[in-house]
Amino acid sequence: MTLRPLLWAAASALTCSAAMAGRPMATEDAGVLEASDCELESFVGANRPAGGPTERVLSLQVGCGVGGQSQVAVAVARASADSENVRSVTLLGKTALNPKAEDTAPTFALAWALSADSARGGLKHEGTALNSVMSWPVHEKVSLHLNLGWSHSASDKQSTTTWSGGIEHHVRDDLDLTAETFGNDRDASPWVQVGLRWAVQPEKFYIDTSYGVQTGGERSKAVTLGLRWAF
Numbered sequence: 001m002t003l004r005p006l007l008w009a010a011a012s013a014l015t016c017s018a019a020m021a022g023r024p025m026a027t028e029d030a031g032v033l034e035a036s037d038c039e040l041e042s043f044v045g046a047n048r049p050a051g052g053p054t055e056r057v058l059s060l061q062v063g064c065g066v067g068g069q070s071q072v073a074v075a076v077a078r079a080s081a082d083s084e085n086v087r088s089v090t091l092l093g094k095t096a097l098n099p100k101a102e103d104t105a106p107t108f109a110l111a112w113a114l115s116a117d118s119a120r121g122g123l124k125h126e127g128t129a130l131n132s133v134m135s136w137p138v139h140e141k142v143s144l145h146l147n148l149g150w151s152h153s154a155s156d157k158q159s160t161t162t163w164s165g166g167i168e169h170h171v172r173d174d175l176d177l178t179a180e181t182f183g184n185d186r187d188a189s190p191w192v193q194v195g196l197r198w199a200v201q202p203e204k205f206y207i208d209t210s211y212g213v214q215t216g217g218e219r220s221k222a223v224t225l226g227l228r229w230a231f
Contacts, residue, residue, distance in 0.1 A: 125154055
C-alpha cells in the first residue's frame with residue numbers, strides 16, 4: 001500500500017483567489033491572488049478504497065500574491081493508514097497568462113508544484129508538476145474550469161498526464177456548488193466529485209466540503225472538510 005497518491009493530491013491544491021473556484025474543487029482555476037493578499041487554507045480528508053483501510057490526510061497551506069500576476073504558497077500535509085504515515089512539504093505557484101481578459105472571455109494560467117515527502121526516510125524530493133489552466137465564465141453565475149497537466153514521480157521514475165474539468169455554480173452571495181471529474185492516463189477509473197462552499201464572512205472566511213467517488217471497479221470514496229481565511 002502507498003499513501004503517496006493521496007498525499008500528492010492533498011499537497012498539490014494551489015491557493016486560489018476568492019473570485020474564482022478554489023476548494024473544495026480538485027480542478028484548478030485561473031485566478032491569482034493580488035500582490036500582498038494572502039490566504040490560509042486547511043482541510044481534513046478520508047479516502048476509503050474498496051476492501052482496504054481508510055486513508056486519512058491533513059493539509060495546511062499558506063499562500064500570497066507576489067506581484068507579476070503570480071502567487072506562491074507552501075503546503076504541509078500528513079497522510080496515514082493503519083500504522084503507515086507519510087509527511088510532505090510542497091512549494092506551489094501560479095501565474096496568470098491573460099489577466100486583463102474581458103469578463104466573459106476565458107482566462108488562462110500556468111501552475112506548478114515541487115514536493116518532498118518522507119516515504120523513503122527523511123524529506124526527499126518526490127514530485128514535480130506543471131498544470132495548464134483555463135477558466136471561463138459561461139454564464140453570470142456559472143464558471144467552467146479545465147486543466148491539462150504533467151507530473152513526475154522521482155521514486156517511481158515515471159511521468160503522468162493529468163486532466164480535470166469542473167463547473168462552479170454561484171447559487172447566492174454566500175453559497176457555491178461545484179461538480180467535476182478528474183483522472184490521469186495511468187488509471188482507467190476517473191473520479192467524479194461534488195462540493196459545497198459557504199462564505200461565513202464573504203471574501204474573508206469560508207467553510208467547504210466535498211464528496212467524491214472513483215468510477216470503475218475500485219469504487220473508492222473520499223470526503224473532505226476544509227476552511228479558508230483570506231487576509
